[in-house]
Amino acid sequence: MKLEMICTGEEVLSGQIVDTNAAWLGNQLMESGFEMHRRTTVGDRLSDLVDIFNERSLVADIILVNGGLGPTADDLSALAMAKAMGVELVEDKTWRARLVEWAKGRNITLSDSNLKQALLPEGAIMVDNPVGSACGFRVKFNNAWLFFTPGVPHEYKTMVTEQFIPFVKSESAVRSHVEVTKLLCIGIGESDMAEQLETLDWPQGITLGYRSYTPYLELKLIARDVPKAQQTAAMLQAKSALKDCVVAQDKNTLAAEVHHLLSERNATLAVAESLTGGEICSQLVAYPGSSHYLKQGVVSYCNEAKMSLLKVTEKSIVEETEVSMICAAQMALGAANANTLINRTDYAIATTGIAGPQGGTDTMPVGTVVIAVKAGDVIACQEISIASTRNRNYIRDLTVALAFDMLRRAILGLPAFAEYNYIKRTNACTYSREELEALS
Incomplete structure (x- = not known):
């Protein structure tokens, strides 16, 4: 048609x-x-x-x-x-x-x-x-x-x-039956995705479409008059080829996926943001019903706020700096514990880093990002290096997506750290709640 x-x-x-x-x-x-x-x-x-x-x-x-x-x-x-x-x-x-x-x-x-x-x-x-x-x-x-x-x-x-x-x-409807499956991806470029997918055998009637919008790349599997079993096989083949880069199905953003997962499980979340300045909370509250799981959000842009509101220790900041895994971990734990009127939340996210264009050093350049996600009593932290040639908005947008993906993986019980194609992880570790509380 x-x-x-x-x-x-x-x-x-x-x-x-x-x-x-x-x-x-x-x-x-x-x-x-x-x-x-x-x-x-x-x-x-x-x-x-x-x-x-x-x-x-x-x-x-x-x-x-x-x-x-x-x-x-x-x-x-x-x-x-x-x-x-x-x-x-x-x-x-x-x-x-x-x-x-x-x-x-x-x-x-x-x-x-x-x-x-x-x-x-x-x-x-x-x-x-x-x-x-x-x-x-x-x-x-x-x-x-x-x-x-x-x-x-x-x-x-x-x-x-x-x-x-x-x-x-x-x-x-009188001409053909068309169905579209959308796979949301991060950490892979369009040319890399095409190279991995277009050499594979696809059922007749399946065509691939790509849509890039920062920080995502969306793959569309367009099926015209293709039996459901073959559509499912094609979707599984794409997921197998792209591995950890696939972060959601038939969702436009990771915020939408996380909203769905938290709502479905009746779980609770707290957020502490430095680098991302409230964007994580902003994306979540765009969805009706987010108040059921989002219990509190703290934008701790300065070190004084990190220490007073989130109980990050001065020693951690002095010895490791505010852009460190120990700082991010303490931020996440502090966010989960921030409101004494409610129970500790099931999950917490924390972000810190250097978005630029100023503020970088030789040892900690612009694009250095640290994300922590607390799940239960375990806090997983990773340091990411995003190319300093990227602008401030891109660094912040990608950080939000990576934080959501860490949370998604925690909710689903997947390994804490994904292996993307082009995102460089420079360090990673996990802390227990007891370890962090002992440092307070």
Whole structure:
């Protein structure tokens, strides 16, 4: 099935605004097991719109047309489609009634410009817009279904998610069955992943897709008309090849995976952050229900906070520095014990390090990171060296992901330290709670 997109608007064509809608759609289609075959951008000229509708409808199966449905004179998508079809614009009574209610709720008097948004090509099927005043519509023209949506991002994304993707799936159901398995990875580059995977034998109908977004690399196994047993075999083959670099399945982030694991087990977590400055907690509280497991978070950016709030000993900082495994371990234990009104948490995370661009030394360069994870009465610590050529944000983002992966491994009972492809571990050890408390 050939899927295309037509983006309309002079501001898009001239580069005055960046067309994020198109990039977003491409990713949404890929995640649903479909690939966009072509994307065309056209301005707000009636003849150009008519021409492109005629041209692409002879080639594609489904075309999403984005933009040009508003109340102003340059919103010409409905009129251009009517002219291409050789029909008149007619008022959709259902949408006019919605506009009347919409205006009443906002104490607005409807103008002819507003009512223009209820005019659709004769024979068009109205597509509901639950969050805006311009409805969408779809028409079958030549070989294609043309599916029209407003260009306003929050309206467009709602309609794509709730209506366009289901429509594409319904149309594709008679053609092929598509399923997508996503494997979230860290610590491996795209070229290394491709080299390891693309020499393997894959069942007919399985294709590989890659998506890189810091600090992750996502592998998509796209199965078209492939039996479930073969899909499972392909997924296991990919996991076997990539080993520890695979950190989650069908999750977009490690925060999502950790949220799921902690919630599922009714476990509790405390966090102590220096290098990451609250980002670990921030990613977790984005998920509803995180209050059930996240008991406390401490951002101890200075040494005084580490000592007063987390009970890191002055001796540890003086003798080993604040970027040391003993310091990180004491931070994790201190976070778990920080609130005397609750029991010690099941798990704790601590991060410390040098994100740069200043602050590094010959013995402790920028990119030196220490992470500790407490699970029960054992605290595992590792020191990581991230290339100093990486910027501050990358170092912090990767540290958050590595901390989550250490926690994930602890929850699942896996060995504490993973072997990634390009992440260099310079030191590692474990402490018992008794050892650390004896140092206090």
